[in-house]
Amino acid sequence: MVKYLSKEWAELAKKKVLTELDKARDLKNMNTSLLNVIQNVPPDNKTMYFYIKFIEGNLEELITGSDESIKQKDAEITATGDYTTFVQISSGQMSSAMALLKNRLKMTNKMKALTITKPIDTFNGCIKGIQTEY
């Protein structure tokens, strides 16, 4: 069991994606970078970041933390929401698209996001398998 958004969790997530997902079949050779801005993270309601970058379906980066340098990364899409929303997404209870419809996520560059709906959903489906302590 690892703590959600911890370095250990990020390592496991990266390993899981690299070993379990096929870059063409599952990740559709996507090129994108996505910054998740996770607000109100307990216990002290701080903001954390979860950044991922794919090139041709290869997971190039997967970083988590509260370091401002992550926020400065050049992300193509930014999704901002509450901790509880991201827990629901990462644990497979809700897709990010559904969170958007429920007004729980704010997202930039939605048109690009539309084109990667499926592979991102597959990505989330993969990391939900991590034994996580939320």
Add this chain to the structure above:
Amino acid sequence: MKLSDVLETTKREPHCGLCKIDFLGTGVCAAGKKHGFVAYWPEGRMELARALAENEVEPTETLIDIVDSCNLCGVCDRQCYFITQRRPTQAQHALKDYVKTLKPNALKRVPEDDVVKDLRAIVGTDWATNDPIIIASYLRSIIKQKSSGKYYIVMPKTTDEIVAIVRLANKYKIPYLPRGNGTFFGVALQTLLAEPATIEQGIIIDLWRMKDLHVDPETITATIGPGVTSFELQKAAHAHKLRANVAEAESCVCANAQNLGIVTTWSNTYGWGTDNFIDAEYIDSTGTIQHLSDKDIPNPYASEQGLLSLSLIPSVIITKLTLKLHEILDDEEAVFIPFTTLPEALDLAHELAKRNIGISLAVLSRKYLTEFISPTHEIAEDFNYIAEKYLKLNYVVDVICDTQSKKIIEELAEVSFGHAMLKSLILGSSKLASMKDSSLLKMIAEEENPLKAVFGGPMREHFEKGLANSPQELAKVFPEDLRDFFEKLYSKPELTDPVWLHSFRILPCRMERKHMWMYRGGYMPGDKKTILKVVDALEKPAQMYHIDGEFGFLSYLERGKLAHLEYDYYYDHTDPEARKRVNKAIVESWRRQFAIKGVTPLEFICSKGLHRKEHILYPFLPGLSEEELEHFEELIETLFGGEDTW
């Protein structure tokens, strides 16, 4: 009487919420008025009877209080029969008999948890609950059926109480959702929109108690709280000879304004969205009070367009709205121009819109006309059959205007009818239905222009007289114990006055008498070519999935530059197979509408009612490309799963 004996009735309960307003002058359910929670209203008792019969909830001690609070006065039967031909007292009888069968220890006690304790500290003990039996009454009208989430219902009275509730929800990290009268949810929750339109757990903020209403005749405005319904506002405005541009009688004005921007036949002159509002007070997700008129907030009207702008849950809760009202003219009259084909009707209506004729202007379908004015669904079906087969009456251009405009319309239209004929059709609808396949109708059908023969020619007088139009005659179609009431009711002039009926909108829920419906359509450029393309885009999915699809109504905005179209899919929402088919038809209709330039399906207007139409509808977006449509299908799959899971 067993709960199972009334299950067919309770399952079909459409949650229109009309029982909460005094739209027939009968008064309303005293228990509902006292306790507020939906469980104490006829609507909620029906839902409770269903949920208990289907073992979706276990009885708690509160059930006794709910059941005992009904004195079987019968007001709800009068109200509900008028609209949906249902009798809620049957469900109440079944509930009374059901509780008699329960052993005392069968009734669960519901302990308070921390959340409900804190909610009660905000609103008072009587106005917050975590009791499953009360929560069950909100099923299918804001809570998804068979939802396993933990819910609370809270009924605030003031803006400050809502602020405290939002902050409390944030403290406990649970979602919240405001509820007006639940009319939108009643329709959406039967479809694949149920998931995105609701919360999976959390606090339902029932706004019914917030009924502040102040009309200012000097500024011709009204300021209202979020619990005020369209009927209540219209009644208050009419007392000053003013009119509000409002949706169906039962809808809460603030919720409707925020959600869909208020879609009416009056939009021809009164407009849409911010055209109708002066200011709004609202609470954001942090629990901060803001106003549309605040100078320091980000542009509140900025909005996304297109298929990624879909958001069915509002980001703020409106707590006060100041609306424009409009003066009622002394010489307002109704004019109806019947047509056989839609293009002909659109030609005239568009011409009138361009000339700014018609305070209220719409193209109405035969289905709406016959269903709205007929006292029962069976009569409506016969009327519908007669109108189509013999009269060739399929569409009506429906106008409320002044005397001068009436003269222009009568010059432009070959044939028209007004108040007197509509009154005859309402009071004589049962007689007309009995004339189905009569020699008189066959004779009319043989005329070169049956519409002209009936509504403009020498037969008009015979036809009108033949309808034997009296309240006494009409009352015969109602159950015996309700006849006296309905005879008196239909003797009231407003019940046959088209101007009053257009303002107060008490009839549209008659659409739900037989089946549930799902609105389709949306906003589009006002040219005939686009409108007909959209009608086709909505009609085809209905045919593909064997749904009964019908044109509803069309109204114009901005002198005909824009149009709003409602097309309806009728289906049996108690049949899982029918629900699957309607879901497939919904998705297909989105796909087809998005392929047409400038079209915004109605769902994509949701939560944007406080915006300016200029930010939502302009510029006209190009239709989606094939590639974009493929991505759209992937998005649908991500959201709702594959077709077989809907």
